[in-house]
Amino acid sequence: MTTTMTKPPADAAPEPPRRGRRRSKAARAGGTLHAGPIAYIILALFTIGSLFPLVWTAIAASRDNQRLAQTPPPFWFGGNLFDKLEIAWNDANLGEAFLNTTIVAGTSALTIVFLSTIAGFAFAKLRFRGRGALMLIVIGTMMVPPQLSIIPLYMMVAKLDWSDQLQAVILPSLVNAFGVFFMRQYLLQALPDEIIEAARVDGASSWRVVWHVVFPAARPAMAVLGMLMFVQSWNDFLWPFLVLTQNGSPTVQVALAGLGRGYTPDQSLIMAGALLGTLPLLLVFAIFGKQIVGGIMQGAVKG
């Protein structure tokens, strides 16, 4: 009885009025309780807390600098938004920054997804000597932050004369153990051994199996991983900041960091730049939010 009660399908909302004690007890037993008003209040607070800085970025960008230097800070939009956005776009070299960031994040995300899928497939479904040890190394590399390697990388970039060149940012970002782990976890469950066997019986080589069996089966996870990697690369700060310059070929983050400097910075202009730099990703999240949430939660269960 309890199982059917604690897992009510979609028709749970118009539930029959009061079935007495038994129902409330069953409901209390589950993790799937109906939320009370307090829960909704807390959620509302978190929603405001999450969104307010973003909304206020837009508000501040729509005002001018004098208005931001007055005591009750503005709570509603002024009329300057599009002017400010245009100035920020031109001042911070944002057009080029967008192009550069798209190239960097796109290349990096696509490559990581491809390499992670084939490696994840090998770790999940193929038998080979050293598999366990190699997988341990993959997990171990997730624990070493890439920041600790920046000095030799910087030397490499200097030696190859790669500063202000996009490959200097793309290549180091391709080392991504999380992707391998993520695809392995996904393929362990999503790809039945029988399908691979069937393809083998038909004489398919390993590469053919990858193209015709693994990629189709992994497509949802590949899409999610691609989005996560795109976001990560888009927002990457330290390394691009070291090897790209604001007037050379900056990414969006490098251009934004440059906006904040100067003795009398124009705050509303800075906010306009921050808004422009954030909007593309917010749009992606607004459209694919459900899938991204699903992907993060999927990657987490066994993480």
Next chain:
Amino acid sequence: MTTRHDTAASPVKGGAAPGRPPGGRASAEADRKKRAKLSRRWQRDMRWSPYAFVSPFFLLFLAFGLFPLIYTGWASLHTVELTAPTDMKWTGLDNYTRIFDDEFFWNAAKNTLWIGVISTVPQLLMAMGLAHILNYKLRASTFYRVVMLAPYATSIAAASLVFVLLFGRDYGMINWVLDMVGLDKIDWQNGSWSSKFAVSTIVIWRWTGYNALIYLAAMQAIPQDLYESAALDGANRWRQFIHVTLPSLRPTILFTVVVSTIGASQVFGEPLLFDANKGASGGSQHQFQTLGLYLYEQGWVNQHLGRASAIAWAMFLILIVIGILNAVISRRLRASS
């Protein structure tokens, strides 16, 4: 492949029944012959293609992960100037004695620790509470989950720039609110603790929702019958949370603690941009200079890459110690339960 597949499994059409032995006896025989012909190539494929599949990752890792990490240790034993990064002069352990004698190294270590604690502990606690609520039956549950991720979609640079304004001393929103409720305004940038708190707030804002989703995923994987039997034993909601939810989440909690600790040891962009004109010094009194910022200051402002390498290796050692501590603690916890 597709054509061959059709002949082998023609009666079923399109592999509708995986695992079903392929078609008639004749085709099976032909198949066997073909396989014998291909067997040498087949064996080579079976043996080596797994390595081909994993090798790109490991080659990239060797070139851009492991080699630089080890080479950092080598560079830390040399004098290297930023202006001539390929010109290295041996100095032994000089760089290490220099940084261990530098009060700003210890200051940065302390700041990193405190900012790490102030940002990680409330963040994970709030994430846990939030996940618990998101695990209720909610209207528009997807909406909340996506909204919680909006800060994660915001870059460090954009978030830091906004929070600088919100934390402004004279005209910032937060001080205005404090003033409204009758409290004193706070000089967020120049105070020792207030600045750490403000920098931590940026970290908390960006990561709480993400961690909440991870906890939520783990909570949803807890079998319902655990709660049911706890309820039958008379446990109320709170005790169910303590005795069922938390123990089941232990591996996930450990995972988030490890990831957050690593992240906290690397904090860089937030303090760099929190006072953009002070830049790498992390405030007028170095009050929010983290180790990441100190590394950047030594390497790229003072142009001593060798010393910066020594700082990187010191951070690496600290991480190893933390990792060992973590392993010991989690083993203890597992043993005690």
